[in-house]
Amino acid sequence: MKVQLSVNGREVEAEAETRTLLVDLLRDELRLTGTHVGCDTSQCGACVVHVDGRSVKSCTLLAAQANGCEVTTIEGLADGDQLHPLQAAFKEEHGLQCGFCTPGMIMSSADLLSRNTDPSEKEIRDWLEGNICRCTGYHNIVKAVQTAAKQMRD
Amino acid sequence: MYKFNYQQPSSVEEAIALFKSSEDPKFISGGMTLLPTMKLRLAQPSDLIDLNAVADFAGITASENTLTIGAGTRHADVAGSDVVGRMIPALAHLADSIGDPQVRNRGTIGGSIANNDPAADYPAGVLGLNATVVTDRREIAADDFFAGMFETVLEDDEIVIAVRFPVPKRAAYVKFPNPASRYAVVGVMVAECAGAIRVAVTGAGPCVYRFTAMEAALSKDFSSDAIKGIPCEQDGLNEDIHASAEYRAHLVGVIAQRAVAAAG
Incomplete structure (x- = not known):
C-alpha cells in the first residue's frame, strides 16, 4: 500500500507492505537510521519517535497507521549544525556511553519537556520508564534532561 | 509478522x-x-x-453523576484529563499507572477491556467502579462483562463504543506493579458508589474478580483494619516467574488495605 506522511517536515510517499512497522519504513525505506531497534518487543524505547506530537514506540506502530501523520525523528531535532538543547545537554552531561538508547531517550524527553518545562527528578525518572539504558545507570541522563529543561526555559 | x-x-x-x-x-x-x-x-x-x-471513538464527556469515556480514548488522555481528575481521580491515577508514557500515548480503554488481560489495570477500574460497557448493540454491566482469562462476553464482531462510570463517593486504585512491565502483579480498586462498597482485584487470578468478603466487612466499617486478616484463598490464583500464588494471595490483602486507606 501507499503511505504518505510528513517526516521531519518533508512530505514523503513510500510503498509499504501492510505489515511494515513504522520504524522499518523510517530506517529501511527513508534511510533515517537514527531511530534504533533495541528489543523489538515494545519495551526498550530505542525506537521512540513523535507521531502528531506524541512520543510513541515506532516498533509497535504500523507504517500504515502513521499514514497522513506528522512524524519527527531524532534527525529532525537539530537546526542545521545547531544541536537541539537536549542533544547538547546529553553531550555536556555525558548522558550516554554506547549511545544506542540515546535517540529514544532524547525523543522521549523532548515529549516530556513539551508538556512540562520544569520536571522534577522524579518526574523525569517516571517519564523515562519506557526507555532502557544498559550503560549509564540513568543518572547522567536525568541530569541532561534537567540541564536541557533549564536551557530551554532561559 | x-x-x-x-x-x-x-x-x-x-x-x-x-x-x-x-x-x-x-x-x-x-x-x-x-x-x-x-x-x-x-x-x-x-x-x-x-x-x-x-468518528467520535475517542473523547470524555461528563454529566452530573457519570463520566463517559469513548472506547478509543488513550490512557494518556484519561490520565491527563482535568474532568476525570476532578470527578474520579482514582481512574486518572489508574490510567497514569499503565505501562509507560509511550504505551499510554497509544493504548485505549476499549482495547484494554476487550482484551481483558488478567494483569491489566482497566478491568479492575471498570469492575470496581461498577461501570457500564456500551457496545454497538447493547449495554453490559461490568459484573457481566469479564468472562475469564482474555475473555469477555463480547461477540466476535461486537465493538465497545464507550465505558460509562458512575461517579463514586470515594475510590482508590493501588497496585503492586511488575517492575519491568508495570502490569499489575496485584491491583485493587476499592470504591464506594451509591452506598455500596466494591473491591475489584486484578493480576491475582485468571480474570478480574470482586472480593465479596472484603466488601461485606468494609460495608460495616470502611477502614483498612476491617479487612485485616480476611483470608485470600490461594487456590486458582496465578503463579508465574514473577510471583507464586501464595505471594499473590498475601499481596491481595496488603494492597486492598492500602487502597482502602488511600480512598479514605
Missing part, C-alpha cells in the same frame, strides 16, 4: 461490515497488545480492522 489485509473504516457500521466479510479478522485499537502478539506470530489475523479512524 505474517501478512494481513489492513482496513481503516471510518464508522462502526463499516467496521462491522468489514469484519463480517473477512475470513479471520481482528479489530485493532491502540495495538499495544495485538501488534506485539502478531510480531511474535502468536496471532495471525487475515485482516486487521483499524478502529482509530472511526
Whole structure:
C-alpha cells in the first residue's frame, strides 16, 4: 500500500507492505537510521519517535497507521549544525556511553519537556520508564534532561 | 509478522461490515497488545480492522453523576484529563499507572477491556467502579462483562463504543506493579458508589474478580483494619516467574488495605 506522511517536515510517499512497522519504513525505506531497534518487543524505547506530537514506540506502530501523520525523528531535532538543547545537554552531561538508547531517550524527553518545562527528578525518572539504558545507570541522563529543561526555559 | 489485509473504516457500521466479510479478522485499537502478539506470530489475523479512524471513538464527556469515556480514548488522555481528575481521580491515577508514557500515548480503554488481560489495570477500574460497557448493540454491566482469562462476553464482531462510570463517593486504585512491565502483579480498586462498597482485584487470578468478603466487612466499617486478616484463598490464583500464588494471595490483602486507606 501507499503511505504518505510528513517526516521531519518533508512530505514523503513510500510503498509499504501492510505489515511494515513504522520504524522499518523510517530506517529501511527513508534511510533515517537514527531511530534504533533495541528489543523489538515494545519495551526498550530505542525506537521512540513523535507521531502528531506524541512520543510513541515506532516498533509497535504500523507504517500504515502513521499514514497522513506528522512524524519527527531524532534527525529532525537539530537546526542545521545547531544541536537541539537536549542533544547538547546529553553531550555536556555525558548522558550516554554506547549511545544506542540515546535517540529514544532524547525523543522521549523532548515529549516530556513539551508538556512540562520544569520536571522534577522524579518526574523525569517516571517519564523515562519506557526507555532502557544498559550503560549509564540513568543518572547522567536525568541530569541532561534537567540541564536541557533549564536551557530551554532561559 | 505474517501478512494481513489492513482496513481503516471510518464508522462502526463499516467496521462491522468489514469484519463480517473477512475470513479471520481482528479489530485493532491502540495495538499495544495485538501488534506485539502478531510480531511474535502468536496471532495471525487475515485482516486487521483499524478502529482509530472511526468518528467520535475517542473523547470524555461528563454529566452530573457519570463520566463517559469513548472506547478509543488513550490512557494518556484519561490520565491527563482535568474532568476525570476532578470527578474520579482514582481512574486518572489508574490510567497514569499503565505501562509507560509511550504505551499510554497509544493504548485505549476499549482495547484494554476487550482484551481483558488478567494483569491489566482497566478491568479492575471498570469492575470496581461498577461501570457500564456500551457496545454497538447493547449495554453490559461490568459484573457481566469479564468472562475469564482474555475473555469477555463480547461477540466476535461486537465493538465497545464507550465505558460509562458512575461517579463514586470515594475510590482508590493501588497496585503492586511488575517492575519491568508495570502490569499489575496485584491491583485493587476499592470504591464506594451509591452506598455500596466494591473491591475489584486484578493480576491475582485468571480474570478480574470482586472480593465479596472484603466488601461485606468494609460495608460495616470502611477502614483498612476491617479487612485485616480476611483470608485470600490461594487456590486458582496465578503463579508465574514473577510471583507464586501464595505471594499473590498475601499481596491481595496488603494492597486492598492500602487502597482502602488511600480512598479514605
